[in-house]
Amino acid sequence: MSTANYIIPKTQKAAVVPSVGGTLEIRDNHPVRQPKDLAPGECLVKLECTGVCHTDLHAALNDWPVPAKTPLIGGHEGVGIVVAIGEHTQASPVKLGDRVGIKWLAYSCLDCEPCRKGLEQVCDHGEYSGFTVDGTFSQYVVSWTSHVTPIPKGIESTEAASILCAGLTVYRAIKYSNAKIGDWIILPGAGGGLGHLAVQYAAAMGLRVLAVDTGSEKRDLVLKLGAEKWIDFKETKNLVADIKAATGGAGPHAAVVTAANSAAFEEAVDYLRPGGTLMVVGLPGHGKLTADIFFTVTKSISILGSYVGNRQDAREALDIAARGKVKCFYTVKPLSALQETYEGLAKGTVVGRVVLNMQD
Amino acid sequence: MSTANYIIPKTQKAAVVPSVGGTLEIRDNHPVRQPKDLAPGECLVKLECTGVCHTDLHAALNDWPVPAKTPLIGGHEGVGIVVAIGEHTQASPVKLGDRVGIKWLAYSCLDCEPCRKGLEQVCDHGEYSGFTVDGTFSQYVVSWTSHVTPIPKGIESTEAASILCAGLTVYRAIKYSNAKIGDWIILPGAGGGLGHLAVQYAAAMGLRVLAVDTGSEKRDLVLKLGAEKWIDFKETKNLVADIKAATGGAGPHAAVVTAANSAAFEEAVDYLRPGGTLMVVGLPGHGKLTADIFFTVTKSISILGSYVGNRQDAREALDIAARGKVKCFYTVKPLSALQETYEGLAKGTVVGRVVLNMQD
């Protein structure tokens, strides 16, 4: 094992869900896995900060069709420093002292059919931070040298944290949406945590952004971030008609829908331009997408599930942000604010992203 | 106008739906549009035969969300001879005496955005045979020189008729399914009118075909046509599990679903391999596709609406058939059998395709 000069404490602060449906506990004395106990390929990361995400809420509530481990430390948007690497690790792409990110996809085998085809996110042997393995709501996290993401210079760790999940998710969705420079993309929820990042990534590629959300604050934000047009869904009398009108009559070429309700998908098939693409990126506990078969066929609509992103997508999303093309709006809080953040997420009252300072 | 030596009668046999929901009438004295009345770009085709299709039934019943013209002559799978071309027609790709096919897409403008991008099927100004314009259930049909499909040598007109709709539809769906040589494709309804053609096109591309249908007759047929595995959906206790097992555990790479019921789509998201593609090709009067959002995303499934095919797809589908790679199973009947054929289609008792002899 390599540990250089890093002093690794025996215990740490961590937010633990002790059992299925149990109450979140902030503990001071959670054990830290020691360097000598790391397997080959594993590394220990001392976290500076970590974002909080809707996905964490699902993991904590265990309301997905696939169960989370318990006891569980959630969190999958962490940034920190590599302070130990397991002995006998082969050809690690990172070294001690590197600043790295922990993302949702903690591990993929890089060998199965999906991995060989670049679809690491759907690896047959994938591990997921804060879900199948302990995540980043702790001061130290164990991860894999092959999958921690080097953080480029020029970006704050708190900023990078949100890019690692929200930014990555929307970046990949836009990248695979078939939309090209000059094409219209519609972003329902454009003023939200994912949406405001999507506006910026889309604008940076030369897409024309139609932002949909509500309220003048969000309107001003998204127009400043690069959206070309705005529709307040509470003020429109006919959303589909207004969307078509805003995009020259034919409707947008692509939509990135993060919502979990069936209506959002049916509507999208309605307002998309023939040949258009509907990117599906939400991960609700339950929820079906529905679409009219007749119009899906006669409009030749593509409905594409897009799942976070692979290692390359993560590098690209970070690089674009580090070069100043994308800025995240977030608030920094202590780990103790996690429970109230969950409650805010459940109620929909969280503005921007929340990032926890793990060394606080 | 060019008419060479063709003698064009004033009246013809035709099957007419006189009004919305009206009874089909076989008439002997339906007028034939005369060569001098053809607009530039139009041509008159003397039909040898025409296929009958589920789509015609929808047009006749007028049960789609978009209304058909009335009075209506249905039919969109016709093969015949060009016997007149409108005066002042520019650069016609066909000439008098050419054997050509009439397909569902009767006309596209070749100028709008979808047309410029090769998506003629979703042209802003499209016309559809037997739906927005009169079709092939008559002895003479007016169509457009730019869109009639030259029929290659080496294929019977009766065979070509079915390729022009059923063959084209499944050919395009398979072509755009992302499936490559050695990949598994599942074809529910493999023994049916579309399915048995799909089996052959898929096998000709080197795909491994898992055929799903019921009955030993269909089983024998599809295995003979090139399917590698067979599942009788009436005999399986767990269709999804059996499909996965038949394809090495991971599920097929692609599915072509022609059914109209929601369950078929939900099931497909379930059994498809991560990264897999679900081609949607049915055109039910009403019907929603539904899919679990969580699994569509976490399996990165693509759901693609595929609408018949464009002029190039039609050429390819015919060329493959003309070279003997695909054979259609059909029965030839007189035009007077149209009503009973509709009834058979509605009940699901039609085996293979029905082709009407229009000169009978």
Add this chain to the structure above:
Amino acid sequence: MSTANYIIPKTQKAAVVPSVGGTLEIRDNHPVRQPKDLAPGECLVKLECTGVCHTDLHAALNDWPVPAKTPLIGGHEGVGIVVAIGEHTQASPVKLGDRVGIKWLAYSCLDCEPCRKGLEQVCDHGEYSGFTVDGTFSQYVVSWTSHVTPIPKGIESTEAASILCAGLTVYRAIKYSNAKIGDWIILPGAGGGLGHLAVQYAAAMGLRVLAVDTGSEKRDLVLKLGAEKWIDFKETKNLVADIKAATGGAGPHAAVVTAANSAAFEEAVDYLRPGGTLMVVGLPGHGKLTADIFFTVTKSISILGSYVGNRQDAREALDIAARGKVKCFYTVKPLSALQETYEGLAKGTVVGRVVLNMQD
């Protein structure tokens, strides 16, 4: 024929090359094809202005492997007003009074295999402005309603003229270069007529532009237009090494090479990143591209011929410019300046593009 209120003169000013290798003559009394003599599908355009291009020089010199017509009126970057449409024209996408552009590809059949696949530029029956048919160095030009390009609002005709050839050519090359947001693209000759447009299109898509040219004036220009890095090829001691260094060590992902000398291509295979793409867009009279086979293979380089662009590419290139993302640097001159412009192009002393005012 439709002519509305337009008065069409019998004669016009035109620049004519009377015979192969003959001297360019500016004539005052060249006949104008009259509306009644237009074939169906043809239209008459009264030109406001037209760009001058290297291609015109080749056509005038007749030094390509394929001969130009003679006598020849050159020119293929014209903008003007539709003043007549041939009688019996089918479904014209333009109408009298529309402002339209004439581009290199004057006509494609929209029916042959390349056309059906969207490769109109390589149509089996293509016609080329100022090469196989008379072009825009005259006050009136006959073209085809299906291929004149509607000019969007918000762009000057003189600006649009250059986009129709130089802009279109580089836009398509970049669009098909496989380069994505955040990728490096190298543009040798970035400060020239094609290059300075390429810089802007590339930047608008989020590409990182490495501009290569010489002189501080060009340097200042390209950096202002969005290039991120600059190399003066006259000042570098090792161009390949400097290019790699400027792009993080690995070399650019894509190169758009407009030069005609073999060395430029060999060099590109050398400096491109493994997996990189070399876009070939020049049209020299004679000239071979050469590349080391060993490195083309072991670096998996793609070398792609890119030929102007099709109707959709032209719409996109103009739309991007009309929205202010791309500005052309050009000088307006009278038609009488054509010969001196040719001489300037041959000597390489023309700065930016030259646009001729055809109503002067």
Add this chain to the structure above:
Amino acid sequence: MSTANYIIPKTQKAAVVPSVGGTLEIRDNHPVRQPKDLAPGECLVKLECTGVCHTDLHAALNDWPVPAKTPLIGGHEGVGIVVAIGEHTQASPVKLGDRVGIKWLAYSCLDCEPCRKGLEQVCDHGEYSGFTVDGTFSQYVVSWTSHVTPIPKGIESTEAASILCAGLTVYRAIKYSNAKIGDWIILPGAGGGLGHLAVQYAAAMGLRVLAVDTGSEKRDLVLKLGAEKWIDFKETKNLVADIKAATGGAGPHAAVVTAANSAAFEEAVDYLRPGGTLMVVGLPGHGKLTADIFFTVTKSISILGSYVGNRQDAREALDIAARGKVKCFYTVKPLSALQETYEGLAKGTVVGRVVLNMQD
């Protein structure tokens, strides 16, 4: 380390090139790396057989622009059994006793940009069997668990050996050639070691194969293997014209050129259909590809370097062969025949592939 019951000898037979340009020596007492000396991630494979390839000849002669290691054991088409795995190896995809193949690409880091994008062949840290590391002309070879290729059931080891290099190379080239079912592909050298495999892969995908080679023996072979047309290049008076005629006048959609001479590439740009693709797969010591710039552009030709294949390509190529779609013609010889095989390859007198029995 895991060694189970395998007894690993201290020495072995091996063919060694002792120094740059030195004479090949068949040694009986070459040391075998012992299991305890394997690094994590390495494995020891006991070889059954290994193919001999032109590439080995280049490595032995050291006539490439990149030098081979010395002393060198060549060979990169081996099949054998995993008899040891390095201690502390992480998540090995293979286990003791597995039958695996050794291919040209011995190792890629799976982390660099090319690797993350699926271009493992151009990995920044790649290792190549029989070139940068010792290869398969020995009874035991050390390789990497992440890159040895599991050999599917149903294929002889001697057959698999040739698929691992020749088969893989042509399979990938065809797969990336953009040719689709019904398209024409031309295979110069169709009767040779690579060519006869290419014929079969192409036919299995539904491509129409135009085979070019010389002699009635090769003609009979390729027609039996699935070629549709044949041209004897020694008998034709105008190869380009004959190729166009054989493919309906327009030329093939794709060409796979393995030759090293410039003329073969220039010719291909000439005979390919507009929009066609030229796959470059040869690895000559020296040699330039040249192409006319004017026609590369005006025909929109794509020239693509294709370098062996990645892990997924290898699995696919083997799977197709194991299912009986592709058979290799080869002769089995003892290791002592290596030198004479090299001489035969240099002279061009080797028919089919030569496979060495390593346990002989």
